[in-house]
Amino acid sequence: MSTALPRSASTVALLADIPSTGHVGEVRARRFAMHGDGIGERSAAFVAFAQQEIDAGRKVVALYPVWRATDAERAINFARGSLRTDHIAGMALDLSPLALSLVADQLAYLAPYLQPGMVAALCGELPKHLLAGAWLRTVAGLSTIPTTLKHHVGSLAPSVSFLAYCAPTQQVQRMRPADVAATLPFRPVQPVQLLCSTPDPAHTGVFDDHLPQAIQPVATRTLPVQPLGPVYWGTPKYVEFVALSAHPQALAYAAGSIRASACSWCGEPMSAKPCPFCAANSTRTSSRTTTPRPGPGAAQDRAPRNGRAVDGAPNGGPTAAASTAPNGHRPAPVPAPIAEPLPGPLRGTGPGPSHGVVGAPPAHPPETLGRPQEGSPLTGRAPRPEIPRTYSR
Numbered sequence: 001m002s003t004a005l006p007r008s009a010s011t012v013a014l015l016a017d018i019p020s021t022g023h024v025g026e027v028r029a030r031r032f033a034m035h036g037d038g039i040g041e042r043s044a045a046f047v048a049f050a051q052q053e054i055d056a057g058r059k060v061v062a063l064y065p066v067w068r069a070t071d072a073e074r075a076i077n078f079a080r081g082s083l084r085t086d087h088i089a090g091m092a093l094d095l096s097p098l099a100l101s102l103v104a105d106q107l108a109y110l111a112p113y114l115q116p117g118m119v120a121a122l123c124g125e126l127p128k129h130l131l132a133g134a135w136l137r138t139v140a141g142l143s144t145i146p147t148t149l150k151h152h153v154g155s156l157a158p159s160v161s162f163l164a165y166c167a168p169t170q171q172v173q174r175m176r177p178a179d180v181a182a183t184l185p186f187r188p189v190q191p192v193q194l195l196c197s198t199p200d201p202a203h204t205g206v207f208d209d210h211l212p213q214a215i216q217p218v219a220t221r222t223l224p225v226q227p228l229g230p231v232y233w234g235t236p237k238y239v240e241f242v243a244l245s246a247h248p249q250a251l252a253y254a255a256g257s258i259r260a261s262a263c264s265w266c267g268e269p270m271s272a273k274p275c276p277f278c279a280a281n282s283t284r285t286s287s288r289t290t291t292p293r294p295g296p297g298a299a300q301d302r303a304p305r306n307g308r309a310v311d312g313a314p315n316g317g318p319t320a321a322a323s324t325a326p327n328g329h330r331p332a333p334v335p336a337p338i339a340e341p342l343p344g345p346l347r348g349t350g351p352g353p354s355h356g357v358v359g360a361p362p363a364h365p366p367e368t369l370g371r372p373q374e375g376s377p378l379t380g381r382a383p384r385p386e387i388p389r390t391y392s393r
Helices: 039-055 070-083 097-113 116-129 149-154 205-215 229-233 250-256
Strands: 010-015 030-032 059-065 088-093 131-136 162-167 171-174 192-197 219-222 238-245 302-305 308-311
Touching (some): 010 039, 010 097, 010 116, 039 059, 039 070, 059 097, 059 116, 097 229, 097 250, 116 250, 131 205, 149 171, 192 205, 229 238
Parallel strands (some): 010 030, 059 088, 192 219
Antiparallel strands (some): 131 162, 131 238, 162 171, 192 238, 302 308
């Protein structure tokens, strides 16, 4: 019996000039720098790549930064329209370049083991398990993270610096050396690895003296500067960092924490509406309420009500088959409701076979990993799923 892993049903692409950190090894998301004179030239490489992947039977999860989204959104929309497919999901992430590069490679690593919908759902889950940000000398040019007037006034003082965080939450704090450890918004699970990069190593003194001591990493890697780092942070005087858990089950725990339901249209698991692939706003449920068919001679005595038989004559009078309550009194007759017709089958197909995550299960794994969690049974008439805007149906 073969033990080879199943072929990936999805591939991850990153539409921005954000090189790989190399932290995940040889597995990397496909990068598209979006360079060129016109939007057609900047989008041509991604459109050709998407067509190749879809022809091979794989779906595409395309990531792009929120703060540089115009060209990426146009490229994704053009690819979906020209190929007439809804197998391309555009996922916008509001992360710094270094954090976005790491998340893209982590998703590429998980893609062979999860369904495409789960890969798209992890785009919003993985940043919750990172501590990402930068040490800034000034916040005067910072526009990607909310700042206050107090922060801008403090930027005028020569001895003041800031810690700006973009994950798991966005916030800016004035850096006070004695309070760095106490004011960290999040601590990854030990052991922790620290990745950092800066365009000018001469400005790393304050960062090196305080932040590593607060995070206490087991290893620190200095990476080349990201080309879009000064654009995101609004200044060339910064030290960008990402702290992540090096625990062997860290990615498995993140994948197991997602609660997803199958899309009613395309069948992909989704954790938020609308579906990132077909834009449907409804999910598939596990079962439908059925109406029992009454036997001969019982059509006038028993009528279905929400899948249960209710005793009572059609005119509200008592019947010989009426049951007696435990206290000895006969219950009040219930008028027979009008039986509703059976709901029609829900449109869409079920999700494909699920794939597990590498490594042992987390401390509290869900019942299934990579498969959508079914919703609650329907009561009464089944809701009609909204028909999404799609090209494949």
